[in-house]
Amino acid sequence: MSVNPDHNLQTSATxxxxxxxxxxxxxxxxxxxxxxxxxxxxxxEGHRQGLEALRKVIRHAGKxxxxxxxxxxxxxxxxxxPEAEVSFxxxxxxxxxxxxxxxxxxxxxxxxxxGGRRDLEPxxxxxxxxxxxxxxxxxxxxxxxxxNYGARDEILRAAQALAQKVADGVFNPEDVTEDxxxxxxxxxxxxxxxxxxxxxGEMRLSNFLLWQAxxxxxxxxxxxxxxxxEAAFDQALDCFGARERRYGGVSAKTF
Ligand code: FPP
Numbered sequence: 001m002s003v004n005p006d007h008n009l010q011t012s013a014t015x016x017x018x019x020x021x022x023x024x025x026x027x028x029x030x031x032x033x034x035x036x037x038x039x040x041x042x043x044x045e046g047h048r049q050g051l052e053a054l055r056k057v058i059r060h061a062g063k064x065x066x067x068x069x070x071x072x073x074x075x076x077x078x079x080x081x082p083e084a085e086v087s088f089x090x091x092x093x094x095x096x097x098x099x100x101x102x103x104x105x106x107x108x109x110x111x112x113x114x115g116g117r118r119d120l121e122p123x124x125x126x127x128x129x130x131x132x133x134x135x136x137x138x139x140x141x142x143x144x145x146x147x148n149y150g151a152r153d154e155i156l157r158a159a160q161a162l163a164q165k166v167a168d169g170v171f172n173p174e175d176v177t178e179d180x181x182x183x184x185x186x187x188x189x190x191x192x193x194x195x196x197x198x199x200x201g202e203m204r205l206s207n208f209l210l211w212q213a214x215x216x217x218x219x220x221x222x223x224x225x226x227x228x229x230e231a232a233f234d235q236a237l238d239c240f241g242a243r244e245r246r247y248g249g250v251s252a253k254t255f
Contacts, residue, residue, distance in 0.1 A: 013065070019241040022194035025061065026070040026144075026216070028208055029054065031200030031224030038224075044088040049226035051092055055100070060230045061141055062107060064237065068142040068190055072208050076116060076150035090124060093147070097127050101134060108140030114186035115149030116157070144190065151210035158184035187212055195240045199225045217243050 013021045029050055036046030054071060061069045074089055081089075104111065111131045120128075128147065161184045165171035171180075182188065192212045196205075201222045205213060219236045221228075244251060 013067075019238075021065060021237065022217075022240050023066065024068040024070070024191045024193045024195075025066055025236075026072070026193040026196045026209055026213075027057065028072045028196070028198035028202075028206065029225040029228075030198055030202055032226060034200065035224040035226045043085060046224075046226055047085075047089060047092055051096060053226050053228045054096075056229055057233060058104070058109070058141070058143060060233050062109070064234075066141065068144060068193075070114075070144035070146060070187075070193060070209070072146045072149065072206075074115075074147050074149070075207060076148050076153055077207065079148075090121075093124070094127060097131050101131055104143065105135050105138065108138045109135060110138040110140065110142045111135045112142060112144045112190075113147055114144055114154070115147045116153055117148075120148060142190070144187070146208065149186075150207045151205075152207055154186050155181075155211055182211070185211060192216065194245075195219060195236065197221070197236050199223050199228050215245065215247050217245065 013023055032046030032050040033043040034046070035049065036043050039045075057071075058069065073093065078089070079086060101111075111134075113128045113132060117125065128145075131145075158181050162171065162176050162180060166173055166176070187209070190212075192214070193209060193216045195218075196209070196213060196216045197219045198204075199221055201220065203218075203220050209216075217240055219239055221232065221236065223232055
């Protein structure tokens with residue numbers, strides 16, 4: 001995979017038809033609970049179907065030639081959900097790793113986990129580490145799983161790491177640059193997301209990739225996550241292809 005670690009802002013690639021393709025797409029997979037409630041089912045059934053939608057998205061991303069996808073699978077705030085739902089989500093993550101890991105590895109997918117590791121249950125930590133270790137040298141699609149993730153927490157941890165370097169005399173305050181901070185984030189070395197997709201009609205970032213989203217394009221759709229499929233993904237990619245990204249500059253058309 002051709003991810004350039006030195007540049008967080010990169011021009012997008014193109015697909016075989018020459019259309020602009022995002023290199024990195026991030027997903028806020030929202031609406032599982034509503035999907036289930038609308039069908040008179042327990043919320044957990046929405047999460048189960050959500051995992052099916054995720055499998056479709058991973059396969060499709062690989063097929064169309066996207067380099068990186070990031071999924072918001074469990075936020076640091078999600079622990080406040082009812083215990084039974086949290087426990088179901090942990091079980092789903094366990095099943096996802098146990099059932100899908102070998103298939104993902106065969107498909108050359110590289111898994112990376114972002115989010116706070118401190119205070120995680122040892123069983124979950126072991127599982128996450130196993131997924132990363134097995135796929136570390138793969139060179140295909142990079143699947144970034146945001147688990148126990150909160151962007152403010154990620155930025156704070158990075159700021160603390162830099163402050164420690166200054167305190168240790170390894171860094172001068174003026175060495176605290178954008179690149180230095182990016183390098184301390186959990187996403188260090190990854191390109192910033194070109195496109196962030198949120199389903200279910202909600203239009204907010206919910207503490208997801210706050211630093212990395214500085215120049216991301218946003219795509220919101222009304223579909224609930226379990227209904228998000230290849231066609232919906234293609235529609236988002238088409239919409240991205242039609243966007244003009246200026247990174248704070250002016251349109252080429254105005255010259
Ligand atoms: C948001 O929907 C979704 C989540 C908090 C969990 C996302 C999890 C999956 C899609 C399952 C697969 C992923 C892994 C790796 C385990 P919501 O529950 O907030 O829906 P609502 O807003 O309708 O209540």
